[in-house]
Amino acid sequence: MNKIAIIGAGSMAEAFISGILENGLMDRKNIWVTNHSNEERLSYLRGTYGVETTYDLKALFAGADLVMLAMKPKDAASAIQYIREYLTEQMLIISVLAGVSMGTIEAIAEKPLAIVRSMPNTSATVGKSATAIAANARVSQEQIEKTKRIFETVGLAKFVKEEHLDAVTGLSGSGPAYIYYLIEAMEKSAEEIGLEKQTAKELIVQTLIGAAEMVKKSTKTSTQLRKDVTSPGGTTEAGIRVLEESGVQEAFISCIKAATAQSEKMGKALCKQLEVKRS
Numbered sequence: 450m451n452k453i454a455i456i457g458a459g460s461m462a463e464a465f466i467s468g469i470l471e472n473g474l475m476d477r478k479n480i481w482v483t484n485h486s487n488e489e490r491l492s493y494l495r496g497t498y499g500v501e502t503t504y505d506l507k508a509l510f511a512g513a514d515l516v517m518l519a520m521k522p523k524d525a526a527s528a529i530q531y532i533r534e535y536l537t538e539q540m541l542i543i544s545v546l547a548g549v550s551m552g553t554i555e556a557i558a559e560k561p562l563a564i565v566r567s568m569p570n571t572s573a574t575v576g577k578s579a580t581a582i583a584a585n586a587r588v589s590q591e592q593i594e595k596t597k598r599i600f601e602t603v604g605l606a607k608f609v610k611e612e613h614l615d616a617v618t619g620l621s622g623s624g625p626a627y628i629y630y631l632i633e634a635m636e637k638s639a640e641e642i643g644l645e646k647q648t649a650k651e652l653i654v655q656t657l658i659g660a661a662e663m664v665k666k667s668t669k670t671s672t673q674l675r676k677d678v679t680s681p682g683g684t685t686e687a688g689i690r691v692l693e694e695s696g697v698q699e700a701f702i703s704c705i706k707a708a709t710a711q712s713e714k715m716g717k718a719l720c721k722q723l724e725v726k727r728s
């Protein structure tokens with residue numbers, strides 16, 4: 450791989466920089482990063498990872514065959530407009546923007562582009578992202594393979610149809626937050642029932658890892674695995690009864706649907722913003 454220009458220097462950008470370097474996929478001198486205006490952040494990335502940082506667009510894009518869009522969706526229109534003259538059809542554009550379609554990116558850039566749209570999650574920071582990726586028709590087989598290699602440096606990478614990416618965003622993009630929410634509840638209850646904080650944390654973490662491994666490796670369904678824990682008249686039955694009475698499973702389903710709808714809404718809002726600008 451030649452050179453990547455990363456536009457946006459936040460947590461997602463850092464996860465990819467770290468993953469690419471740890472896996473020896475690219476030389477640090479070929480990873481170039483820019484952001485809107487936070488020079489301190491660029492200095493941190495330069496100091497920590499030895500990557501190149503700049504606000505000089507000519508230098509940023511010179512020889513770049515990969516461009517990663519890693520700003521917030523609300524900043525996408527202005528950021529892409531700002532760099533559009535440097536984007537070419539030969540480059541591969543990798544987007545991690547929630548809710549922003551490949552068509553919208555081309556519309557902002559006002560030119561056809563080879564784009565992959567992805568939805569990773571913050572577990573990319575520890576190489577454990579669950580990432581879904583879609584590619585448009587201009588992306589070559591070689592670029593698909595490149596993309597897969599890049600995303601596999603931060604975890605699991607699965608190709609899906611673009612129409613499924615909003616649902617993926619609601620499910621696994623936001624997913625870590627749902628799990629942290631559950632962990633918060635487990636931590637609070639551990640404190641209330643008098644368990645020592647550090648011990649409780651270790652037990653909670655191992656319980657989550659163990660349950661995840663069971664779902665991954667067992668041939669049983671998650672429903673069956675839950676039933677296996679639940680002895681008749683026992684503790685789990687008493688606990689699950691409270692969850693059922695409180696409609697917790699339905700609430701989780703509504704939560705994922707709401708996040709999916711929000712991803713769709715964010716994409717539409719950006720389209721509207723563009724229409725308003727043009728009219």
Ligand SMILES: NC(=O)C1=CN([C@@H]2O[C@H](COP(=O)(O)OP(=O)(O)OC[C@H]3O[C@@H](n4cnc5c(N)ncnc54)[C@H](OP(=O)(O)O)[C@@H]3O)[C@@H](O)[C@H]2O)C=CC1
Pocket residue numbers: 456457458459460461462483484485486487488490519520521522524527528531545546547568569570571622
């Ligand atoms: N966080 C998450 O869980 C996930 C996020 N995503 C997606 O990843 C993207 C990035 O998220 P995250 O890393 O959390 O965001 P951060 O807020 O951490 O970082 C955003 C970065 O974008 C930069 N930026 C803003 N405007 C511009 C511009 N005009 N030109 C260049 N850079 C600009 C900011 O620079 P400055 O600091 O100078 O303003 C900052 O470096 C989002 O689109 C999000 O939807 C995808 C999956 C999961």
Ligand SMILES: O=C(O)[C@@H]1CCC=N1
Pocket residue numbers: 547618622623
């Ligand atoms: O909350 C968000 O919009 C981003 C996208 C997926 C996770 N975080």
